Amino acid sequence: MVDELDSGFFGFNNRFRPDQLNPGVLADSQNGRMDLNGEWQVRKGIDIISGSLLVPGIGLTLPFTLDDTGTSPVLVDIVPKVVASCAYSNPLDTTGQFIIVATNSEAVLVNLDPLVLTTTSIAYPAGVEITGKASLTQAFNKVILFRRGQTPLIWDGNSANDFVKAESGDFQQPEQLGDAGNNTVILNGQVTVTSTAHGLNEKDKIVITESSSDLVVGTVYDVATVPNANTFTFFAQISDLAASNNYYSKPVSEGVGYIRMPAPEYGVYHSERLAVPFEFNVETTVDTYTDRGTRDEIIFSNGQNIEAYDDLNGKFRPNAGTADFIVGLHSFTKDTLIVFMRNSIHVISGTTSLPSAQVTLITNEIGCVSRDSIVQVGENIMFLSDNGVYGVSFQDLYNLRGNEVPLSESIDATIQDINKNAWSNSVGVYYDNKYYLAVPIGTGVNVNNKIVIYNFLNKQWESVDKVDDTANFDFNRLIVAGDGLTRGVYAINTFGGVHKLEARTDGVDLITSDPSTVGLVETYNIPAEITTRQFTLKTIDRKKWNSFEISTQSSPERNSDFTILAETENIDYNLNLGTLSERLDGDPLLQNEDVSIRGRIGNSRAYGIQFNINNIVGRPRIRSLKVTGAQAFRSTNTAI
Secondary structure: OEEEEEOOOOEEOOOOOHHHOOOOEEOEEEOEEEOOOOOEEEOOEEEEEEOOOOOOOOOOOOOOOOOOOOOOOOOOOOOOOEEEEEEEEEOOEEEEEEEEEEEOOEEEEEEOOOOOOOEEEEEOOOOOOOOOOEEEEEEOOEEEEEEOOEEEEEEOOOOOOOOEEOOOOOOOOOOEEOOOOOOEEEEOOEEEEEOOOOOOOOOOEEEEEEOOOOOOOOOEEEOOEEEEOOEEEEEOOOOOEEEEOOEEEOOOOOOOOEEOOOOOOOOEEEOOEEEEEOOEEEOOOOOOEEEOOOOOOEEEEEOOEEEEEEOOOOEEOOOOOOOOOEEEEEEEEOOEEEEEEOOOEEEEEOOOOHHHOEEEEEEOOOOOOOHHHOEEEOOEEEEEEOOEEEEEEHHHHOOOOOOOOOHHHHHHHHHHOEOOOOHHHOEEEEEOOEEEEEEOEOOOOOOOOEEEEEEOOOOEEEEEEOOOOOOOOOOOEEEEEOOHHHOEEEEEOOOOOEEEEEEEOOOEEEEOOOOOOOOOOEEEEOOOEEEOOOEOOOOOOOEEEEEEEEEEEOOOOOOEEEEEEEEEEOOOEEEEEEEOHHHHOOOOEOOOOEEEEEEEEEEEEEOEEEEEEEEEEOOOEEEEEEEEEEEOOOOOOOOO
């Protein structure tokens, strides 16, 4: 008799045949984690932070009649949905950590403090409803709701205020600054200016246009501080002056001139600017934009003034005129912006001085399929491509070619099962040494119903996560947010429910996926399971499989139980080896207890055998698994 043992587990591989896998590598891992001690354990449960924010309207029952009484009736799409979300915190008040969820009709601020857990509605301007593609970004102490082809909305972070429309229409130059009267005080080289609603940010530039002091007309200064919306300061080596009457302006653009924000779908904070796709011309009429027919151009804001963009020096077209388009932007360093296109990758370097910035092609053999899959982990860049998930350092990007092996090579069966018609919806985040990538898996699945997880410590993929309510629950967005005990990965589903992943130690998921019942909490056991590699005793001969042994332990919070199944190959059998509780006289394994269970297989004759452990209750740990067998046929004659 010969023993074959897996003394621990550190990843799974579904690309190779099960009999080709090395010890410690599983053929499948669902809803599990593999930590440094080599144990596989059922993941922690999901917890509700905020229930569904949307309640669907009452639909029309077929057949129905439209009564035309003079005005043609119109059917309006009133199906509520989440259009964007992001983490938010006030840099001036670090005690509050929030998630903002934007729906069709309003935004909702969700407080992550477990002692508060309140939601606050933030209204849109009158008559505004989000109907197209949108995204949320916090930058320059503001939250920007981008709307593709429509005027962006801006929120100043004050919960008493609503979103307002960004400036649109003609850009008037120069913008005169400085209130009438004695608006300037100079003390010890600091110039303090009173200017109602000046709209400046730190490091913006201002120009002296009129002076009744030692300030020289035409001199350009950098804004030093912005104490409030009506005051700004800068430094000048001139004599003190109690009060004087001076006027200022923002710098005038060269060439074509500044334009307002060109109605982008998203924006990226980079080098104290916003970088946005440049798909629309800003017309002279307010809230009016015209599609430029370009999907491969980027434009930068004029410093921290996110409502002004230089149409001469601030725009770049990395792959002009080719069969390609921009998928996403990623700020890698202060002066390097990575441009992920559908069929290529580029960098714009030297962006601290836009007139001298340069565009460089990295590769035209690999592109990106999902903007929100792009995540930076140290010097590594993770993103989803046609070939799977790549995880390469910035320097390796220069050597990336289409024949390079992607990071997801070992789980290619899972990657191939992603619905490619919807994989642009995939979202990824990095937290706790893991890359979480939510994807739509399955034919016809258009929402992110599962999460694949890469463990950077083990350097292996460790799990495919899902919720037992796969028909209704989805991972619309993943966000890393919170502070201290509230820090973690949060999932927002289609109807606005905010959930914290890996938050419960009791082995259950608490979710909300039915928006028709406000406050409904659904409870599901975690559908976790592992499938081992195929044990062969390292020979191609047929064996008699005699017995198995599993070392396991319950979590401290709850009893455990699981089923044990086995499958042999050549001869093929499905074997039911019972449950953990059946081997413990009918009782589950008590919390925090460990045990080594043994069982007979019945001398089943086969080339190989693999085991499936399916969780019933709790969060059991599987420490090791051993199988015992012997060669069943040793004759040199041909086997029949």
